[in-house]
Amino acid sequence: DGGITQSPKYLFRKEGQNVTLSCEQNLNHDAMYWYRQDPGQGLRLIYYSQIVNDFQKGDIAEGYSVSREKKESFPLTVTSAQKNPTAFYLCASSIGRVGYNEQFFGPGTRLTVL
Amino acid sequence: KNEVEQSPQNLTAQEGEFITINCSYSVGISALHWLQQHPGGGIVSLFMLSSGKKKHGRLIATINIQEKHSSLHITASHPRDSAVYICAVRSSTGNQFYFGTGTSLTVIP
Numbered sequence: 001d002g003g004i005t006q007s008p009k010y011l012f013r014k015e016g017q018n019v020t021l022s023c024e025q026n027l028n029h030d031a032m033y034w035y036r037q038d039p040g041q042g043l044r045l046i047y048y049s050q051i052v053n054d055f056q057k058g059d060i061a062e063g064y065s066v067s068r069e070k071k072e073s074f075p076l077t078v079t080s081a082q083k084n085p086t087a088f089y090l091c092a093s094s095i096g097r098v099g100y101n102e103q104f105f106g107p108g109t110r111l112t113v114l
Numbered sequence: 115k116n117e118v119e120q121s122p123q124n125l126t127a128q129e130g131e132f133i134t135i136n137c138s139y140s141v142g143i144s145a146l147h148w149l150q151q152h153p154g155g156g157i158v159s160l161f162m163l164s165s166g167k168k169k170h171g172r173l174i175a176t177i178n179i180q181e182k183h184s185s186l187h188i189t190a191s192h193p194r195d196s197a198v199y200i201c202a203v204r205s206s207t208g209n210q211f212y213f214g215t216g217t218s219l220t221v222i223p
Contacts, residue, residue: 037155042118042200042213056209088155099204099211100145105157 003027006091006106013085013113021076021109023091031098032074036060037088037108046089049074050098078111085113117141120201120214127221133188135217137201140182141210148175148186149200151216157200160186191221 004025013019023032034046045058049068063082068074074093078085088110092103118139127133137146148160161168161175163184168175172191177184188195201214 040215042116042215043202044213045211048209058211090155090157092157098209102159102162103147104159105149108155108157110155 004091004093004104004106006089006109008109009107011109011111013111015113016080018080019078019085019111021078021089021091021111023074023076023106025072025074025093025104025106027093027095027104028071029093029095029104030071031094031096031101032068033092033094033098033103034058034064034066034074034076035090035092037090043090046076048098085111087111116214117212118201118203118214120199120217122217123215124218125220127191127219129192129221129223131191131221133191133195133219133221135186135199135201135219137184137186137214138182139184139201139203139212141203141212142206143179143182143203144206145204146177146184147202147204148184149202151198151200153197160199188219193221193223196220 007022033048035043037043044060047066049055065077090108091106094101094103121136146163151157163177172189174187198216198218200216
């Protein structure tokens with residue numbers, strides 16, 4: 001079954017700790033994205049990547065970092081510099097050029113920083 | 115001001131009713147997406163439009179580029195259609211993505 005997976009579904013961390021959220025896809029998609037969703041707000045783009053070893057900042061990249069060492073994997077690290085890290089994080093992927101095609105979303109990771 | 119505005123914010127309908135959700139945007143776009151988010155948080159892409167109209171089952175999406183407006187219609191609504199529907203656009207001037215805050219739909223049996 002092709003799809004996009006995120007793990008874990010729920011994650012709890014203490015303030016001041018870095019945490020890495022996993023995102024894997026076996027759809028052979030070129031583009032991958034990370035979004036953040038907060039209550040009452042639309043999704044906001046954190047980072048996106050067109051190809052391996054290339055990624056670009058989205059609207060709210062401060063306090064986050066990513067890597068794209070493999071086509072199928074796009075992990076997101078929430079660093080201690082992110083002021084309000086508690087949120088729902090969604091990973092997505094699409095074929096072809098960033099933003100030009102339908103995006104497939106993972107199930108999301110709900111991060112709570114205590 | 116949000117680049118993408120949706121209306122209504124909340125909508126309750128009786129099963130079988132015809133539903134319309136509206137999306138207006140203020141930027142030039144290369145594509146508009148309609149997404150569906152279920153209570154568990156998972157998001158499914160329903161449509162991607164750059165012009166005209168698309169239909170998939172009971173769902174119809176239209177876009178008017180000149181008026182910067184799109185509508186999502188659901189015919190013969192069913193309780194399983196209950197979800198949050200999100201409009202999103204990709205700007206035509208770069209890799210900018212803008213999302214609406216969503217329309218929460220509840221269909222009552």
